[in-house]
Amino acid sequence: MPSLNFMGRKLRNHMVAPAAKQRAWERSSPSRCADENKGGMSRIVQSQPLLWAQNELPGSIQDLREEVQHQPCNVHSTHLDQENNTGVWKCGGASWLRKSRMKWNSFKRWMSSDHPIEESNTRPKEPNVPSVSTKVRDREDDTPTDMKIFIPYDSAKLCITQIADDMLAMKSRHLEMVQELEENFLIASQENQEKTVHKIRTYYQNKLNALKRVLHLYQEKVERRNVLWDEKIKILQSVNERLQDEQKALQERNRHDSATWEREKSKIMELFSSRLDQLHNHQASTLQELQMARTEMGRVQEMLQNSKEHQTKECVDSGAPLEGAKARLEVLRESLYKKERELSMLIDGGGEVLNGVAPSAYTRLLAAVIRQAHLVYAEVTEAKQQFDMMAEGNRKTIADVRNKVTSIQEIQTDMEYVEPSNRKDQSEIITSDQVTQAVDLQKHEVLQLALDCIKMGVTPTINGPVSEDDVAALDESVKKFEENFTHGDVSNLEVGKSVGQQLLLLQAELKQIKEENKKMTEYYTAERTLRKKYYNIVEDMKGKIRVFCRIRPQTRAELAKGSNTIVSCLDDYSVILETPRGPREFQFDRIFTTEHTQDDVFQESSRLIQSAIDGFNVCIFAYGQTGSGKTFTMLGDREQKNPGIIPRTFTRIFEIIQENETKFEFKVLASMLELYNDRLQDLFVSPSEAVSKRIEIKKDKKGLVFAQGAEAKEATSAGELFALFELSSANRHISATKMNIESSRSHLIISIMLESRNLANGSMTFGKLNLVDLAGSERAAKTGAKDDQLKEANSINKSLSALGDVISALALEQAHVPYRNNKLTQLMQDSLGGNSKTLMFLNISPSDCNLDETLTSLIYASRVKAITNHAQKNMESKEIAQLKEVIFRLKSGQAVEEEDV
Numbered sequence: 001m002p003s004l005n006f007m008g009r010k011l012r013n014h015m016v017a018p019a020a021k022q023r024a025w026e027r028s029s030p031s032r033c034a035d036e037n038k039g040g041m042s043r044i045v046q047s048q049p050l051l052w053a054q055n056e057l058p059g060s061i062q063d064l065r066e067e068v069q070h071q072p073c074n075v076h077s078t079h080l081d082q083e084n085n086t087g088v089w090k091c092g093g094a095s096w097l098r099k100s101r102m103k104w105n106s107f108k109r110w111m112s113s114d115h116p117i118e119e120s121n122t123r124p125k126e127p128n129v130p131s132v133s134t135k136v137r138d139r140e141d142d143t144p145t146d147m148k149i150f151i152p153y154d155s156a157k158l159c160i161t162q163i164a165d166d167m168l169a170m171k172s173r174h175l176e177m178v179q180e181l182e183e184n185f186l187i188a189s190q191e192n193q194e195k196t197v198h199k200i201r202t203y204y205q206n207k208l209n210a211l212k213r214v215l216h217l218y219q220e221k222v223e224r225r226n227v228l229w230d231e232k233i234k235i236l237q238s239v240n241e242r243l244q245d246e247q248k249a250l251q252e253r254n255r256h257d258s259a260t261w262e263r264e265k266s267k268i269m270e271l272f273s274s275r276l277d278q279l280h281n282h283q284a285s286t287l288q289e290l291q292m293a294r295t296e297m298g299r300v301q302e303m304l305q306n307s308k309e310h311q312t313k314e315c316v317d318s319g320a321p322l323e324g325a326k327a328r329l330e331v332l333r334e335s336l337y338k339k340e341r342e343l344s345m346l347i348d349g350g351g352e353v354l355n356g357v358a359p360s361a362y363t364r365l366l367a368a369v370i371r372q373a374h375l376v377y378a379e380v381t382e383a384k385q386q387f388d389m390m391a392e393g394n395r396k397t398i399a400d401v402r403n404k405v406t407s408i409q410e411i412q413t414d415m416e417y418v419e420p421s422n423r424k425d426q427s428e429i430i431t432s433d434q435v436t437q438a439v440d441l442q443k444h445e446v447l448q449l450a451l452d453c454i455k456m457g458v459t460p461t462i463n464g465p466v467s468e469d470d471v472a473a474l475d476e477s478v479k480k481f482e483e484n485f486t487h488g489d490v491s492n493l494e495v496g497k498s499v500g501q502q503l504l505l506l507q508a509e510l511k512q513i514k515e516e517n518k519k520m521t522e523y524y525t526a527e528r529t530l531r532k533k534y535y536n537i538v539e540d541m542k543g544k545i546r547v548f549c550r551i552r553p554q555t556r557a558e559l560a561k562g563s564n565t566i567v568s569c570l571d572d573y574s575v576i577l578e579t580p581r582g583p584r585e586f587q588f589d590r591i592f593t594t595e596h597t598q599d600d601v602f603q604e605s606s607r608l609i610q611s612a613i614d615g616f617n618v619c620i621f622a623y624g625q626t627g628s629g630k631t632f633t634m635l636g637d638r639e640q641k642n643p644g645i646i647p648r649t650f651t652r653i654f655e656i657i658q659e660n661e662t663k664f665e666f667k668v669l670a671s672m673l674e675l676y677n678d679r680l681q682d683l684f685v686s687p688s689e690a691v692s693k694r695i696e697i698k699k700d701k702k703g704l705v706f707a708q709g710a711e712a713k714e715a716t717s718a719g720e721l722f723a724l725f726e727l728s729s730a731n732r733h734i735s736a737t738k739m740n741i742e743s744s745r746s747h748l749i750i751s752i753m754l755e756s757r758n759l760a761n762g763s764m765t766f767g768k769l770n771l772v773d774l775a776g777s778e779r780a781a782k783t784g785a786k787d788d789q790l791k792e793a794n795s796i797n798k799s800l801s802a803l804g805d806v807i808s809a810l811a812l813e814q815a816h817v818p819y820r821n822n823k824l825t826q827l828m829q830d831s832l833g834g835n836s837k838t839l840m841f842l843n844i845s846p847s848d849c850n851l852d853e854t855l856t857s858l859i860y861a862s863r864v865k866a867i868t869n870h871a872q873k874n875m876e877s878k879e880i881a882q883l884k885e886v887i888f889r890l891k892s893g894q895a896v897e898e899e900d901v
């Protein structure tokens with residue numbers, strides 16, 4: 001049975017009409033729809049009616065294709081309507097078919113025109129099944145036009161139903177696809193949007209971060225500057241306060257002196273001003289006289305003029321002379337000239353004759369007054385100021401008055417051009433004005449002269465001829481004046497002078513007291529230092545553990561952070577820590593500041609090296625938080641430009657040995673151990689070898705602690721000892737903390753056994769010198785330690801806390817001291833509270849960022865100071881030493897000489 005492919009599906013259950021039947025159908029349908037074939041309908045449609053009448057549907061593929069390809073809506077509806085009318089197409093499926101067709105067509109249009117890509121994307125072509133449109137087109141091309149295929153009604157119906165189903169399915173699929181596409185699009189756009197937003201956000205976030213960093217740097221800079229300024233301001237403030245205090249004290253002292261002086265001063269000033277007033281009054285009266293003389297002269301001149309006119313007339317009339325008038329005029333003129341001379345001399349400062357006083361006597365009088373005044377001026381500061389102010393004010397007034405006088409003179413010159421009738425009145429006004437100004441000017445000039453003379457202590461020179469009577473009169477007045485000065489008014493001046501002198505004396509006394517104070521302070525400090533020194537020696541003799549505190553300088557990191565210094569030194573023995581609750585003072589045996597060198601530090605500790613050689617157990621150890629300067633103190637810097645206690649000790653040991661080699665025979669043995677993660681390690685062997693080595697802490701019969709299993713190597717020079725130390729340093733554990741500082745993560749214990757034999761008596765001494773660089777105490781959280789580092793930190797803290805417990809127990813003199821709690825305390829047993837001289841270095845940071853650690857360390861070290869050791873010399877007599885030697889030789893199978901026994 002032949003099958004049809006339709007829309008990619010095989011159509012089964014359809015009947016293909018036999019060829020004969022088809023041909024008959026073709027023949028019997030010549031022009032069935034001739035009228036309807038207006039829109040170019042195919043021939044198939046035109047030839048249908050006959051068969052339709054026989055209840056047979058147009059079942060050819062061509063028909064279906066036609067229906068599918070064209071827009072048959074109106075045509076087919078007409079056609080179907082017709083069929084309905086004829087009752088052939090009765091199944092009621094026309095509208096259904098139409099709808100399907102319409103949907104199909106619209107879908108086809110959508111597929112072919114608008115969404116070619118989507119079609120290919122969403123519905124991949126099956127390789128062997130062509131798409132509907134292609135297939136139909138192919139068939140159009142391939143199928144001969146005269147070929148007819150008849151499909152039975154049932155098959156067609158089924159086919160159409162299937163098509164409809166397909167279409168519905170397809171529609172729903174496409175709707176889904178559209179929806180999916182829309183969703184995809186939405187998601188994609190959303191993603192795009194989010195990506196863009198993310199990109200923008202990241203870009204701006206980066207920018208913001210960079211800006212923040214810059215801002216942070218600036219802030220740090222500003223903060224650092226602020227801190228510096230604050231410090232400077234503080235210093236300035238303290239200086240200012242000190243100055244203010246001093247000023248207040250001086251003011252206080254001056255106040256009651258100046259009150260007395262004020263009174264005396266006003267009296268002196270009154271005296272001066274009354275003297276000056278007298279002079280001024282005299283000048284004024286002289287000037288008035290002069291004025292009167294001038295007026296009189298003017299009147300006489302007028303009279304003369306009148307009489308001239310009269311005389312001329314009379315002469316003309318009678319010829320008599322004007323003898324009387326002339327004589328009077330001469331007298332007047334003479335008196336006027338005299339007055340003018342007096343005045344000018346007075347103004348020039350050198351009056352020939354003043355009020356009947358001769359110049360030499362006048363000079364003496366003036367000199368006496370000026371001498372007294374100058375004394376006051378020179379010795380009393382307030383008086384000096386007052387005088388200077390007065391002189392300045394007076395100078396200004398003189399300048400003003402001179403200006404006025406000049407302007408009056410100018411007016412006088414202009415008067416020459418004024419009408420003679422007006423001239424008289426105006427000249428009178430001007431003259432009176434001139435007189436007032438002249439008096440004023442003289443008054444101030446005299447005052448200025450007096451002030452200048454007082455200031456410089458000189459007497460103005462007066463020239464001119466002097467009569468005998470004048471001299472006698474003046475001598476009399478000078479005497480009177482001097483008497484007045486001595487017995488009466490002048491006493492005030494004396495008081496002023498004595499006040500000034502007292503002031504000077506007081507100042508000198510103050511200076512002396514200050515110097516004495518300074519000396520006293522120096523003596524006190526020296527005394528205190530000496531007392532402490534002796535105290536230290538006594539404590540040393542008693543065997544107390546001595547604690548030195550060393551303050552390191554601020555590190556670069558701390559300076560960069562802008563940390564403040566909170567540790568200061570009161571003296572060589574007291575350190576003060578500024579805490580939020582106020583300053584706390586701690587006392588130690590010695591304080592070393594940043595100004596102290598490695599040499600200073602070693603000098604203080606070198607006495608103990610001699611003790612070790614003398615047969616004592618000596619322990620020097622450094623304690624402090626990480627980075628506080630323990631290694632710097634014990635070992636020095638990495639380049640060994642500033643060697644610490646350990647290398648210096650090596651050198652010193654052999655220096656002492658060399659100094660005593662004629663009297664003693666020495667043997668130096670060294671062992672170097674590390675306590676890392678609660679494990680003792682011999683540093684003379686590599687870490688890999690050390691793993692298999694077991695070291696145990698033991699005590700010998702004398703109670704001296706030693707590490708069994710650790711090598712002790714002999715050194716015959718400082719160089720050898722140093723080489724041994726370098727060898728051990730290479731095997732040490734160090735790590736970098738968060739602060740990026742190379743940090744010791746283990747406790748370093750260097751034990752130097754010093755054996756000496758007295759060549760004179762054969763006695764043996766055994767000293768042990770323990771040099772310990774403890775690992776840094778630290779807070780794990782602060783250093784950011786993790787894993788191995790955290791383990792290290794825990795182990796270090798555990799050992800240090802065990803050390804703290806031992807210290808507490810020893811300080812409180814408890815019966816049980818928990819030495820055995822940790823290997824560190826076990827090792828240090830004979831150094832702490834044992835048979836030892838112990839020196840502890842407490843290293844601290846001066847910065848506020850380490851306040852907590854510094855405070856803890858200071859408290860810790862304060863407790864250590866309370867411990868008393870019982871230092872004893874490890875010595876054996878010659879006999880014991882010899883017996884030991886014999887026993888040793890016997891044990892080792894050597895021959896024993898009689899002498900030995």
Ligand SMILES: Nc1ncnc2c1ncn2[C@@H]1O[C@H](COP(=O)(O)OP(=O)(O)OP(=O)(O)O)[C@@H](O)[C@H]1O
Pocket residue numbers: 551552553555594624625626627628629630631632633637741742743744745774775776777843
């Ligand atoms: N007195 C000092 N003068 C100058 N620099 C010092 C002084 N003390 C310490 N330093 C410097 O401070 C830094 C830290 O010192 P150091 O390594 O000695 O500390 P530490 O306490 O031994 O640290 P850790 O416990 O981590 O080993 C070093 O760079 C050191 O040079």
